[in-house]
Amino acid sequence: xxxxxxxxxxxxxxxxxxxxxxxxxxxxxxxxxxxxxxxxxxxxxxxxxxxxxxxxxxxxxxxxxxxxxxxxxxxxxxxxxxxxxxxxxxxxxxxxxxxxxxxxxxxxxxxxxxxxxxxxxxxxxxxxxxxxxxxxxxxxxxxxxxxxxxxxxxxxxxxxxxxxxxxxxxxxxxxxxxxxxxxxxxxxxxxxxxxxxxxxxxxxxxxxxxxxxxxxxxxxxxxxxxxxxxxxxxxxxxxxxxxxxxxxxxxxxxxxxxxxxxxxxxxxxxxxxxxxxxxxxxxxxxxxxxxxxxxxxxxxxxxxxxxxxxxxxxxxxxxxxxxxxxxxxxxxxxxxxxxxxxxxxxxxxxxxxxxxxxxxxxxxxxxxxxxxxxxxxxxxxxxxxxxxxxxxxxxxxxxxxxxxxxxxxxxxxxxxxxxxxxxxxxxxxxxxxxxxxxxxxxxxxxxxxxxxxxxxxxxxxxxxxxxxxxxxxxxxxxxxxxxxxxxxxxxxxxxxxxxxxxxxxxxxxxxxxxxxxxxxxxxxxxxxxxxxxxxxxxxxxxxxxxxxxxxxxxxxx
Numbered sequence: 001x002x003x004x005x006x007x008x009x010x011x012x013x014x015x016x017x018x019x020x021x022x023x024x025x026x027x028x029x030x031x032x033x034x035x036x037x038x039x040x041x042x043x044x045x046x047x048x049x050x051x052x053x054x055x056x057x058x059x060x061x062x063x064x065x066x067x068x069x070x071x072x073x074x075x076x077x078x079x080x081x082x083x084x085x086x087x088x089x090x091x092x093x094x095x096x097x098x099x100x101x102x103x104x105x106x107x108x109x110x111x112x113x114x115x116x117x118x119x120x121x122x123x124x125x126x127x128x129x130x131x132x133x134x135x136x137x138x139x140x141x142x143x144x145x146x147x148x149x150x151x152x153x154x155x156x157x158x159x160x161x162x163x164x165x166x167x168x169x170x171x172x173x174x175x176x177x178x179x180x181x182x183x184x185x186x187x188x189x190x191x192x193x194x195x196x197x198x199x200x201x202x203x204x205x206x207x208x209x210x211x212x213x214x215x216x217x218x219x220x221x222x223x224x225x226x227x228x229x230x231x232x233x234x235x236x237x238x239x240x241x242x243x244x245x246x247x248x249x250x251x252x253x254x255x256x257x258x259x260x261x262x263x264x265x266x267x268x269x270x271x272x273x274x275x276x277x278x279x280x281x282x283x284x285x286x287x288x289x290x291x292x293x294x295x296x297x298x299x300x301x302x303x304x305x306x307x308x309x310x311x312x313x314x315x316x317x318x319x320x321x322x323x324x325x326x327x328x329x330x331x332x333x334x335x336x337x338x339x340x341x342x343x344x345x346x347x348x349x350x351x352x353x354x355x356x357x358x359x360x361x362x363x364x365x366x367x368x369x370x371x372x373x374x375x376x377x378x379x380x381x382x383x384x385x386x387x388x389x390x391x392x393x394x395x396x397x398x399x400x401x402x403x404x405x406x407x408x409x410x411x412x413x414x415x416x417x418x419x420x421x422x423x424x425x426x427x428x429x430x431x432x433x434x435x436x437x438x439x440x441x442x443x444x445x446x447x448x449x450x451x452x453x454x455x456x457x458x459x460x461x462x463x464x465x466x467x468x469x470x471x472x473x474x475x476x477x478x479x480x481x482x483x484x485x486x487x488x489x490x491x492x493x494x495x496x497x498x499x500x501x502x503x504x505x506x507x508x509x510x511x512x513x514x515x516x517x518x519x520x521x522x523x524x525x526x527x528x529x530x531x532x533x534x535x536x537x538x539x540x541x542x543x544x545x546x547x548x549x550x551x552x553x554x555x556x557x
Contacts (some may be wrong), residue, residue, distance in 0.1 A: 469494025469525025494525020
């Protein structure tokens with residue numbers, strides 16, 4: 001098969017990983033093809049477009065989300081009814097999803113149906129029609145999702161955290177003064193209209209999306225150099241031939257399109273941070289009687305990007321902290337020995353949930369802790385030193401025993417290995433790594449070796465880089481990492497991003513002193529620590545001094 005493809009003019013730029021077995025080929029027009037051969041009863045194929053919500057402009061805001069909802073609608077080659085019949089005839093799974101950095105289309109089918117699946121994916125990616133009647137249907141669906149999302153705090157609040165962390169438009173002198181609003185929908189008013197990683201992952205106003213909007217986003221970003229075809233389970237030559245058939249004829253981006261891309265790509269990702277309290281007093285409650293009224297607390301900091309060598313130390317710290325809910329379905333044993341389980345959930349019965357917050361992206365990341373508690377002056381006063389103490393504790397290597405470190409690394413490796421048993425997960429891993437790492441992929445065996453090499457000092461160092469603004473590069477170096485790892489350069493000043501959502505209890509509510517509590521634990525970087533005397537809200541006496549309460553609760557000296 002490969003010889004017939006080469007005769008049609010395929011570029012012979014092909015590389016093979018000696019450690020993982022992946023093969024990567026670049027077609028003459030810039031489309032990449034990556035595959036891993038793993039024998040089995042079915043194959044998984046997909047197309048990753050290297051563009052997501054982070055690249056949206058004010059004119060195309062929400063386009064990536066609507067695009068993934070418009071997948072498998074009418075194309076130039078297939079009306080939607082024909083496409084549905086084609087999908088039903090081959091069985092298997094087909095789906096599309098968007099993120100801040102990419103849009104992914106994928107399918108799992110029996111090997112004999114691989115050409116049919118690739119034909120469907122090819123048509124969906126190349127030539128969508130965005131018919132008005134189909135778009136109206138999707139916009140109604142998106143509007144319904146947006147309405148339901150106001151009660152889905154597990155999805156809504158991380159979105160608001162991203163907007164605050166990367167989109168805060170307040171001046172540097174005002175950024176860490178506490179902003180109080182009455183609804184999460186008011187948080188965007190504090191932020192810039194577009195802000196790379198701060199752009200919303202979900203379309204917040206579907207009425208703004210038109211066929212013209214989608215066509216503009218599609219024309220700008222669905223270019224050959226930003227398309228990668230990935231597969232698991234088939235011979236590489238077969239996938240290359242199918243990729244050549246579906247995408248090999250796409251023309252390169254024109255100078256006008258390149259200029260439009262450059263305008264977005266040249267906008268730097270910048271971490272801003274900030275503190276926002278959403279006082280829900282008097283607001284409507286969830287229509288679901290099973291939803292409890294809770295106060296949700298999010299505390300995050302800028303963290304190394306996914307290509308920094310310290311990403312393994314950061315993942316180990318996330319595994320060490322762990323967390324969960326007061327009740328978790330599926331049986332005991334899931335993370336019960338993580339620090340947030342043993343020292344928070346098992347110690348403070350009133351904590352409904354406490355989890356690690358971790359979102360990794362290529363240029364920079366967001367890391368911290370989150371907790372949900374019953375709203376009351378007492379719980380508000382106690383949860384802040386509980387969370388901050390664990391962030392502070394992680395900056396000291398002496399706080400991490402060899403047993404806890406070993407357990408965290410074993411759990412991380414276990415989660416990694418079990419996740420990659422899914423071909424759909426392996427497909428996305430191949431696509432994202434090859435896209436981000438100059439056509440290369442780190443094998444799971446090498447990942448586990450790197451996790452095993454992490455020390456308590458490595459964990460403490462990455463915690464200091466994140467929570468205390470330590471300005472240093474990771475000393476870790478890994479064999480064969482040329483073109484794959486990239487030292488993270490901090491884009492912000494090291495300050496915190498804090499979001500509190502729940503009813504507040506007057507001016508003496510402890511949440512109004514969250515900025516001072518963070519400073520008292522020495523977290524947030526020099527600029528944030530020095531800005532303490534200029535804050536709008538001062539310590540209100542409920543906590544006394546944060547260090548004092550921390551000492552009583554945790555035995556700190």
